[in-house]
Structures are given as structure tokens and as C-alpha cells.
Amino acid sequence: MALAAVIWVLTIAICYVFFGHYWWFPPPISQHGQDYDAQFNATLWVTGIIFFLAQFALGWVIFTYRDRGRPARYTHGNNMLEALWTTATALLFIGLMLTGSRIWAAVHFDGPPPDSMRIEVLSKQFAWSFRYAGPDGKFGRTDIKLINDQGGNPFGIDDKDPAGKDDITSASIKVPAGKPILLILKSRDVIHNFFVRELRLKQDLVPGMEIPFPFTADQTGTYEVACSELCGLGHHQMRTTLEVMTEADFNKWKLEQAAQK
Amino acid sequence: MSSSIVHAAHQAPTGFIRRYIFSLDHKVIGIQYYFLALFSVFLGMGLSVLMRYHMVYPDAKVSWFEKLWPTGAAGGIMTPELYLSLMTMHGTIMVFFVLTTAPQSGFGNYFLPIQIGAEDMAFPVLNMLSFWTTFLALCVMVAAFFVPGGAPLAGWTVYPPLSAVGPLAGPGEGLGQSLWIISIAIFSGASLMGAINFIATTIDLRAKGMTMMRLPLTCWAWLVTAILGLLGFAVLLAAGILLLLDRMAETSFFIPAGLVVSDQILNHKGGSPLLWQHLFWFFGHPEVYIAILPGMGVASQLLSTFARKPVFGYRAMVYAILSIGFLGFFVWGHHMFMSGMSPYSAMAFATLTMAIGVPSAIKTFNWIGTLWGGRIRFTSAMMFAMGFVSLFVTGGISGIFLGQPALDLYFHDTYFVVGHFHMIMGVAAIFGMFAGTFYWFPKVTGRLMNETLGKIHFYLTFIGVYCIFTPMHWLGIAGNPRRYADFTNFDFMGKLMPVHTFMTWAAIITASAQLIFLFNLFWSMKKGAVATDNPWDATTLEWGIPSPPPFDNFAGHHPVVNHGPYEYGVPGGAKDYLMQSDPP
Numbered sequence: 125m126a127l128a129a130v131i132w133v134l135t136i137a138i139c140y141v142f143f144g145h146y147w148w149f150p151p152p153i154s155q156h157g158q159d160y161d162a163q164f165n166a167t168l169w170v171t172g173i174i175f176f177l178a179q180f181a182l183g184w185v186i187f188t189y190r191d192r193g194r195p196a197r198y199t200h201g202n203n204m205l206e207a208l209w210t211t212a213t214a215l216l217f218i219g220l221m222l223t224g225s226r227i228w229a230a231v232h233f234d235g236p237p238p239d240s241m242r243i244e245v246l247s248k249q250f251a252w253s254f255r256y257a258g259p260d261g262k263f264g265r266t267d268i269k270l271i272n273d274q275g276g277n278p279f280g281i282d283d284k285d286p287a288g289k290d291d292i293t294s295a296s297i298k299v300p301a302g303k304p305i306l307l308i309l310k311s312r313d314v315i316h317n318f319f320v321r322e323l324r325l326k327q328d329l330v331p332g333m334e335i336p337f338p339f340t341a342d343q344t345g346t347y348e349v350a351c352s353e354l355c356g357l358g359h360h361q362m363r364t365t366l367e368v369m370t371e372a373d374f375n376k377w378k379l380e381q382a383a384q385k
Numbered sequence: 386m387s388s389s390i391v392h393a394a395h396q397a398p399t400g401f402i403r404r405y406i407f408s409l410d411h412k413v414i415g416i417q418y419y420f421l422a423l424f425s426v427f428l429g430m431g432l433s434v435l436m437r438y439h440m441v442y443p444d445a446k447v448s449w450f451e452k453l454w455p456t457g458a459a460g461g462i463m464t465p466e467l468y469l470s471l472m473t474m475h476g477t478i479m480v481f482f483v484l485t486t487a488p489q490s491g492f493g494n495y496f497l498p499i500q501i502g503a504e505d506m507a508f509p510v511l512n513m514l515s516f517w518t519t520f521l522a523l524c525v526m527v528a529a530f531f532v533p534g535g536a537p538l539a540g541w542t543v544y545p546p547l548s549a550v551g552p553l554a555g556p557g558e559g560l561g562q563s564l565w566i567i568s569i570a571i572f573s574g575a576s577l578m579g580a581i582n583f584i585a586t587t588i589d590l591r592a593k594g595m596t597m598m599r600l601p602l603t604c605w606a607w608l609v610t611a612i613l614g615l616l617g618f619a620v621l622l623a624a625g626i627l628l629l630l631d632r633m634a635e636t637s638f639f640i641p642a643g644l645v646v647s648d649q650i651l652n653h654k655g656g657s658p659l660l661w662q663h664l665f666w667f668f669g670h671p672e673v674y675i676a677i678l679p680g681m682g683v684a685s686q687l688l689s690t691f692a693r694k695p696v697f698g699y700r701a702m703v704y705a706i707l708s709i710g711f712l713g714f715f716v717w718g719h720h721m722f723m724s725g726m727s728p729y730s731a732m733a734f735a736t737l738t739m740a741i742g743v744p745s746a747i748k749t750f751n752w753i754g755t756l757w758g759g760r761i762r763f764t765s766a767m768m769f770a771m772g773f774v775s776l777f778v779t780g781g782i783s784g785i786f787l788g789q790p791a792l793d794l795y796f797h798d799t800y801f802v803v804g805h806f807h808m809i810m811g812v813a814a815i816f817g818m819f820a821g822t823f824y825w826f827p828k829v830t831g832r833l834m835n836e837t838l839g840k841i842h843f844y845l846t847f848i849g850v851y852c853i854f855t856p857m858h859w860l861g862i863a864g865n866p867r868r869y870a871d872f873t874n875f876d877f878m879g880k881l882m883p884v885h886t887f888m889t890w891a892a893i894i895t896a897s898a899q900l901i902f903l904f905n906l907f908w909s910m911k912k913g914a915v916a917t918d919n920p921w922d923a924t925t926l927e928w929g930i931p932s933p934p935p936f937d938n939f940a941g942h943h944p945v946v947n948h949g950p951y952e953y954g955v956p957g958g959a960k961d962y963l964m965q966s967d968p969p
Binding site: 179181185205228335 | 860
């Protein structure tokens with residue numbers, strides 16, 4: 125009997141904290157982020173109701189059907205009920221998946237807008253590097269033999285290639301607000317993961333692959349980027365920032381970087 | 386086959402070694418597996434408490450850390466690499482040597498033959514071999530702690546290239562990682578032997594009248610688990626060998642061209658890191674069901690026994706187990722939504738993942754249906770079975786978030802995932818084992834475990850695991866990544882530290898409470914109240930024989946089965962149940 129009470133108290137406490145938003149998402153900074161939160165909330169409501177009802181029912185049968193001397197009901201089940209709850213859960217679960225699939229499609233199927241700004245992302249144990257094409261709009265050739273982290277060339281950009289002369293590299297990522305971005309994700313050693321909470325996005329960087337990953341950030345600000353795939357002893361330190369700037373600030377930053385080269 | 390031949394091959398041995406060490410008796414082997422898992426679970430739990438302590442107090446100096454790990458904790462301060470190797474070994478030991486070993490090989494070995502009315506497993510020598518191979522695997526795994534560089538740090542999923550390029554990628558990635566792979570390969574071999582044995586036994590050795598639809602749900606669960614093991618471990622074994630070749634023979638199954646690790650250019654060409662993930666999760670997802678299905682079987686058996694009611698929807702339960710087993714092989718891609726595999730395949734994996742939630746929900750409804758209208762006896766075994774249902778619901782619900790690729794865009798590799806799988810395949814499965822221990826202890830030892838200690842242990846553990854694992858979901862919602870040695874480098878994690886501290890202390894208290902169980906287990910073996918042959922008024926065949934059972938289980942007698950497994954609350958008789966072997 126005490127068990128029923130314990131289950132109810134735990135259930136109410138859990139629901140209370142979930143709906144009180146004590147530890148929660150940071151506010152979204154993109155349309156995708158808002159769509160994400162809507163899908164999350166829909167799922168939270170559906171699962172929250174199922175969770176509450178299932179735990180409440182469990183507590184209720186434990187409380188009501190404790191041994192009070194009356195005989196147990198001799199029944200082997202009810203096919204109508206089986207059919208009913210099978211259909212109901214199937215519709216509910218698949219339905220949630222389908223409503224969410226629009227969000228996944230927007231990230232992965234729709235393809236980036238043609239005017240997207242391309243930024244190369246290179247991860248290594250335990251640092252991030254970002255590369256922007258210069259005014260020519262082209263990335264220069266790279267060669268792993270030319271990689272020189274101390275010399276400021278983590279990508280191994282080949283100086284002999286004119287397209288690479290104006291490339292800008294940076295240890296943190298800056299993007300103009302409202303502009304579609306297409307990241308080209310690459311890794312040099314092991315698998316890493318690019319995760320920005322405020323964007324509600326993450327994607328692995330896999331050695332041997334170039335993974336395109338689009339996003340658009342609307343809110344200016346500085347946001348933390350956390351590696352989210354175990355990459356070795358410095359995994360917990362593999363941090364950089366995403367700075368979303370106004371278009372003017374971004375252009376100014378790019379000019380400054382070009383001047384320093 | 387004439388029964389006299391079986392008996393000739395199957396006399397009770399008299400020497401100590403053949404009786405207790407290299408025994409062919411499925412009951413002794415079951416107990417051996419149980420104690421191997423018991424050792425492992427305390428080891429794995431100990432590691433987890435050290436990890437939780439480090440996450441909250443990363444700078445604390447603990448002098449005995451240095452004694453245990455002179456390099457990993459020089460000066461008594463745990464390094465991040467030591468944290469990661471504790472994490473890797475915690476996951477590995479718990480998944481393989483506890484969750485795969487105790488519910489299936491431990492309880493299954495002991496009770497599957499008895500519940501189906503057999504004298505032993507189909508292949509007793511294979512059975513002995515599979516235990517001693519598992520034991521060898523555990524020795525090799527533990528040895529990884531003691532080699533130069535220490536235990537591996539690549540996690541229990543050992544994703545290459547991190548796990549494939551040797552010590553360049555980090556400490557522990559030398560000999561420690563190789564031993565890890567060798568141990569898992571040996572373990573896979575042992576599991577294959579066990580799986581073949583379980584399948585053959587269930588199909589061939591059932592007593593007269595024990596039709597498939599009269600099998601206890603525990604036996605159904607063990608059978609389907611064995612099929613999952615047979616198909617899953619075969620793939621893991623192959624994958625492990627390929628990974629070992631990449632490390633030792635310069636092959637490139639999983640290592641692509643153009644790698645620069647620690648400023649060194651590697652010579653590998655043409656491998657695919659994603660290939661490992663596909664092979665690993667083709668095993669790894671069925672593995673989740675290997676861990677939980679036997680617990681579902683035990684929960685069904687116990688809820689029916691102690692509610693004095695037939696299992697609600699027995700057939701639906703059987704079909705649910707079968708569909709979980711079948712679908713379990715088509716959902717591995719949901720571990721890889723963020724991996725870089727084709728995003729289109731994510732839609733297929735996601736749909737199938739949602740589909741596998743349906744039989745799980747059916748089981749939950751049927752468990753509640755079994756309790757409904759019952760006459761519940763609150764034994765410790767039953768408390769754990771009901772706790773199992775609660776934890777199964779809680780752990781299953783969060784899967785509805787993670788199964789959606791769109792929502793996984795945020796939750797992948799956060800504490801939300803850690804909370805989800807600990808709830809369902811960790812503690813729910815362990816509650817199944819606790820329930821099984823309290824339930825079958827009198828059959829194995831002839832004595833009852835102490836009920837007062839059992840209930841104290843139950844409440845501390847039940848509330849404790851909720852306090853440890855529920856907050857992980859909140860951390861996940863706040864975006865806290867998993868597998869971080871500490872949280873001092875990110876601004877946003879600072880706010881989450883009170884949650885981490887709460888979880889750490891909940892873990893320390895809950896872990897300490899397990900000593901009550903350990904005490905109860907050993908004390909009751911010697912001092913527990915003497916049990917009758919059928920203390921729970923239960924129906925399945927093991928309750929019709931003496932406690933502890935004789936060497937060949939039924940003392941030369943061949944049981945005949947006339948009833949379904951869960952005939953409780955039957956009106957009109959002198960007792961409220963019909964044993965399976967009762968006359969028609």
C-alpha cells in the first residue's frame with residue numbers, strides 16, 4: 125500500500141519539475157529552433173499524459189487490489205481491449221514521428237538555399253577550426269602534409285593555390301544573423317560532434333566524410349559549441365563559440381581577419 | 386532416445402571439482418553465472434560511484450585513488466582519462482557481465498530446464514564451456530585495468546577511429562583497448578554457445594504436454610533472448626575481429642585515408658568509421674532487449690503469482706515478446722541519426738523504432754491488467770516486480786522523444802539518453818533480477834530471504850534510482866553532453882551543478898543500500914526461515930519438486946503438463962491455483 129503512495133508522490137514530483145521548467149532549454153535563436161520546441165512540447169504533452177495515467181493506474185491497482193480477503197477475478201484477458209490499446213498506441217507513436225519528420229526534412233532533405241554562405245568546419249582532438257572563403261568565394265586546395273597548427277594552418281591550406289590565398293581561418297565561428305549558412309563538416313582524427321544548444325542542432329564530424337549541414341541563426345549573441353561525441357581525454361574541454369553578428373559587424377570582422385593575413 | 390542412456394551420462398558426480406567447479410549441472414552453472422554477475426555488478430557500481438564523485442568534485446584529492454591508479458590519479462586527483470576509462474569499464478562490465486549474464490545465463494540456466502520439465506540443458510558440456518569462457522572473458526577485461534596505459538577510454542561502444550589507431554589517440558588505447566576487444570570476442574563466443582543451448586533445450590526437451598502456448602512467459606523470454614543473442618553476438622564477434630585487425634595487422638576496415646592523429650599522418654586507406662557503428666548497433670540494439678526481455682518474463686510471472694490471477698492476455702504477451710525480438714533487428718539505426726549516415730534511412734529506422742514501442746506498451750497494459758481485480762500479496766519479490774513496471778514505463782516514455790530523429794537533433798549524446806537507457810535497460814532490468822532472486826531463492830537454497838530487509842532494500846533502491854536517473858532527463862533538456870569528465874569548461878553547465886551534486890549523493894546512498902541486499906542474500910542462505918517446496922503457492926513445474934531440487938530435477942520422474950502456466954484464482958477448488966502438472 126505504501127508502494128502506491130510512493131509511486132504517486134514520485135509521479136507528481138517528476139511532472140512538477142518537468143512542467144516547472146527548472147532546468148530547461150535556452151531560448152531558440154532560429155525558426156528551426158521554434159519548430160523544434162513546438163514538436164518537443166507536443167511530445168511532452170502526449171508522453172506526459174501517458175506517463176501520469178500509467179503510473180497513476182499502477183498505483184491505483186496496487187492500492188485497490190491489495191489482498192483484502194476477496195477472491196481474485198479469474199480472467200485470461202480481453203481481446204477487445206488488446207486491439208484497442210494496440211491501435212491507439214500505434215497511431216499515437218507513429219503520428220508523433222510523422223509530425224516531427226517535417227523538421228528533420230527541413231534540416232536534411234530540403235537542401236540549402238543557393239545563396240548560403242559556406243563555412244568549413246574542421247575538428248581535431250581537442251579543438252575546432254573554421255574556414256571562410258575570401259572575396260573570390262572559393263576555398264583553396266589543402267594537403268594534410270602542410271598541416272601546421274602552431275603556424276596557424278590547421279587545414280593545411282596550400283599557399284601555391286591562388287584560391288587559398290584569401291581564405292580566412294578562425295578558432296571560433298562567426299555568422300551574420302538571418303543569412304543561410306552551409307557548414308561543411310570534416311574531422312582530422314576521430315569522430316567529434318558539433319552541437320549548439322540554441323540552434324537545437326547537432327551533427328557528427330566523421331573522418332573521411334564531408335557532411336553538409338545547413339542552418340540559419342536569427343538572434344545575435346554568443347553561444348557555446350560543445351563537442352558531443354566522445355573524442356578522447358580532452359572531450360570535456362572541446363569548446364568554442366558561435367557568434368551571431370549583424371551583417372555589418374560580420375563584414376567588418378572578415379575585413380579585419382583578411383588584413384591580418 | 387532411451388532414457389537409460391540419458392541417465393548413464395547424467396549421474397551426479399561425487400568429486401568436489403566436478404560437482405562445484407567444472408560442473409555439467411545446469412543448476413550449478415546457473416549459480417556460477419549468478420555469482421559472476423554479482424561480483425561484476427558491485428565492481429561496475431563501484432566504478433560509477435567514483436565517476437559521479439569526480440564529476441562533482443573534480444579537484445578533490447583522495448589518497449587511495451593514487452594507491453589504486455598511481456598514474457591515472459597522481460597526487461590523488463583523478464585525471465579525465467582515468468574518468469573515461471572508469472566510464473568505459475562501467476558500461477562494458479554492466480552491459481556484458483551483468484545485464485547479459487545474470488537474467489539469461491544465470492536465472493535461465495537454472496530455471497529454464499526445470500520449468501519445461503527437462504533434466505538438464507540439451508548440451509551440458511557446452512553449457513560448462515560457455516560459463517568458463519565467460520569467466521575467462523571477465524578476467525581479460527579486468528586485466529585491462531592493470532596494463533601500461535590502463536583501461537581503454539573509448540566508451541563501451543568503442544567507436545573507431547578513436548578505438549582503432551592505438552595509443553596515439555589517448556592513454557588506454559594501447560594494450561588496454563586490445564584486451565577489451567579480445568575479452569568481448571571471447572564473451573561473444575561464450576554467448577553463442579549459451580544461445581544455441583537455450584534454443585535447443587526449449588525446442589527439444591519440453592515435457593509431455595508442455596506445448597509452446599503453455600510455456601511460462603519466463604521461458605518465452607529466455608527463448609527469444611537466446612535467438613537475439615545468436616544473431617547479435619555473431620555479428621559483434623566478426624566486428625571485433627575486424628577492429629582487432631585494424632589495430633594489429635594494419636588493415637583498414639574502419640579507418641579512412643588522410644588521418645592526422647596527434648600530428649602524425651597515418652597510412653590507412655579506405656575504411657569507414659560508420660561501418661563499425663552499423664555492425665556494433667546491429668548487435669547493440671538487440672542487446673538492449675537481451676537485457677530487458679528476461680526481466681519482462683520474470684515480471685509477468687511474478688505479477689500473476691502474487692496477484693493470484695492469470696496473466697492478462699497471455700497470447701498478446703507472447704506475440705509482444707516475439708514482435709519485440711523481430712523488430713529489434715531493424716531499429717539499430719536510431720543510434721546513428723547524428724552519425725552522418727543517409728538522413729533518408731533515419732525515417733525508416735524511426736518508423737520501426739516507434740513501431741517497437743507498441744508491443745512494449747501492450748506489455749505494460751497487460752501487466753496493469755493482470756494486477757486489476759487481483760488479490761495482491763506484498764512480498765519483496767512482488768514489490769520488485771511492481772517496481773519494474775513503474776521503471777519500465779518511465780524508461781520507455783523517454784524513448785518516444787529519442788526515437789524521433791527531429792528531437793534527437795538536440796538530445797543525441799546528452800544526459801537525456803543516459804537517463805533513458807539507465808532507467809530501462811539498467812535499473813528496470815536489475816529490478817527484474819532482484820525480483821527473480823527473492824522469488825527463486827527458496828527453491829535454490831530451501832530457505833526464504835528476510836522480508837523486512839527485503840522491503841527496506843526495495844524502498845531505498847526504488848526511490849534512490851528515481852533520484853539518480855530522473856534528473857538526468859532535466860540535464861539533457863538543458864543540453865548537458867554525456868561522457869564529460871567535468872563541467873568546468875562551459876558556462877552553461879555551471880547552473881546544472883546542483884543537479885549533478887544531488888545525483889551524486891543519491892548514487893552514493895543508493896549504492897550503499899545494496900549492502901543490505903548482499904547481507905540478506907548471504908545471511909538467508911545460512912539463517913533464513915526454512916521454506917516449503919512451494920512457498921508462494923505457484924503453478925510452474927519448479928514448485929512441484931523439492932527445494933533445493935535433486936540432481937536431475939525430477940528424480941527420474943517425467944512430469945506431464947496438463948495446464949497453462951498461470952492458473953491462479955481458479956474458482957471452486959480447495960486451493961486457488963492449478964499447478965501445471967496437476968491432473969486435468
